[in-house]
Amino acid sequence: xxxxxxxxxxxxxxxxxxxxxxxxxxxxxxxxxxxxxxxxxxxxxxxxxxxxxxxxxxxxxxxxxxxxxxxxxxxxxxxxxxxxxxxxxxxxxxxxxxxxxxxxxxxxxxxxxxxxxxxxxxxxxxxxxxxxxxxxxxxxxxxxxxxxxxxxxxxxxxxxxxxxxxxxxxxxxxxxxxxxx
Numbered sequence: 001x002x003x004x005x006x007x008x009x010x011x012x013x014x015x016x017x018x019x020x021x022x023x024x025x026x027x028x029x030x031x032x033x034x035x036x037x038x039x040x041x042x043x044x045x046x047x048x049x050x051x052x053x054x055x056x057x058x059x060x061x062x063x064x065x066x067x068x069x070x071x072x073x074x075x076x077x078x079x080x081x082x083x084x085x086x087x088x089x090x091x092x093x094x095x096x097x098x099x100x101x102x103x104x105x106x107x108x109x110x111x112x113x114x115x116x117x118x119x120x121x122x123x124x125x126x127x128x129x130x131x132x133x134x135x136x137x138x139x140x141x142x143x144x145x146x147x148x149x150x151x152x153x154x155x156x157x158x159x160x161x162x163x164x165x166x167x168x169x170x171x172x173x174x175x176x177x178x179x180x181x
Contacts, residue, residue, distance in 0.1 A: 029127075029128055029129055029145070029153050029156070030153070031153050031154065031155060031156055032152060032153065033152065033153055034151060034152055034153075035050055035058075035060075035128075035145065035147045035151055035152060035153050036050075036124070036127035036128060037049065037050045037051070038050055038095075038117070038119075038124040038127070040095070040117035040118060040119055040124060041100050041117065041118050042100075042103065042115035042116060042117055042118070043100060043103035043104040043106070043107045043108075043115065043116045043118075044104070045100060046115075048093065048115055048117055050147070050151065053091055053093075053147070054149070054151060055149050056089055056090070056091060056149055057088065057089050057090035057091070057146065057147070057148060057149060057154075057173060057176075057177075058090065058091050058093065058146070058147040059078075059085065059090050059091065059092045059093070059144060059145075059146055059169050059173075060093050060095065060128075060144070060145045060146075060147055061074070061078070061092070061093070061094050061095070061142075061143070061144040061145075061160075061165075062094075062095050062096065062125055062128065062130040062140035062141060062142065062143045062144070062145075063075070063094060063095070063096050063140060063142055064096065064139040064140055064141070064142060065096060065098060065139060066096060066098045066102045066103060066105070066106035066116075067102075067105070067106050067109065070142070070162045071096075071162075072106075072110060073162040073163055074142070074160065074162040074165045075094060075106070075110060075112055075116075076110055077162065077163060077164065077165045077166040077167075078092050078094075078112075078114065078165060078166045078169070079110065079111065079112050079113060079114075080166065081166035081167065081170060082113055082114065082166075084166070084170050085166065085169065085170060085173070088170060088173045088174065088177065089177075090146075090169075090173055091114070092114040093114060093115050093116075093117060094112075094114065094115070094116040094117065095116070095117045095119050095124060095125065095140060096116070096117075096118075096119065096125075096139070096140045097118075097119050097120055097121075097122050097125065097131075097138060097139055097140055098116075098118060098120075099118050099120050100118045102118075103116035103117075103118055119140065122138055122140075125140040125141075128143065128145060129143075130143045142160045142162075143156065143157065143158055143160070144156070144157040144160060144165070144169060145157075146169065146172055146173060146176065148176070154176050155172050155176060157169070157172065
């Protein structure tokens, strides 16, 4: 009998832990809200701030880890379609909790033409509701925010297809701008 009670208690604790984790993982910024400011170094050590992109569209994408298969596919998708995104008036900026040196190697290896920001303390990812912190391991969840020229979040992409990411971003930008797709 005691064995069954302990097993039941263990199940309750696991469920409660998962629910608590899900609550902590929330806090995502809703569309229409002011985008949280940031000041983070890129792969070259240059600090970027949200205000640097005022008056233009910003594709701010969070990704888990440099040089991993999904993150590489996503970054290369954006790289390959950077001309289209430029034509739509959008700057592209990637963010992960990796450091400047890791970003430098990743950007160099795949010839990425956009900044990769080092959010080593995870504060920016947390401010956007994109930090997954499991205690020992933490990383940015794969989310993309399209920030309008007014500094407000115009769109959020939470379910990112890494292979089609740039096409989805371009389609969303066209919709936001009222252009034909």
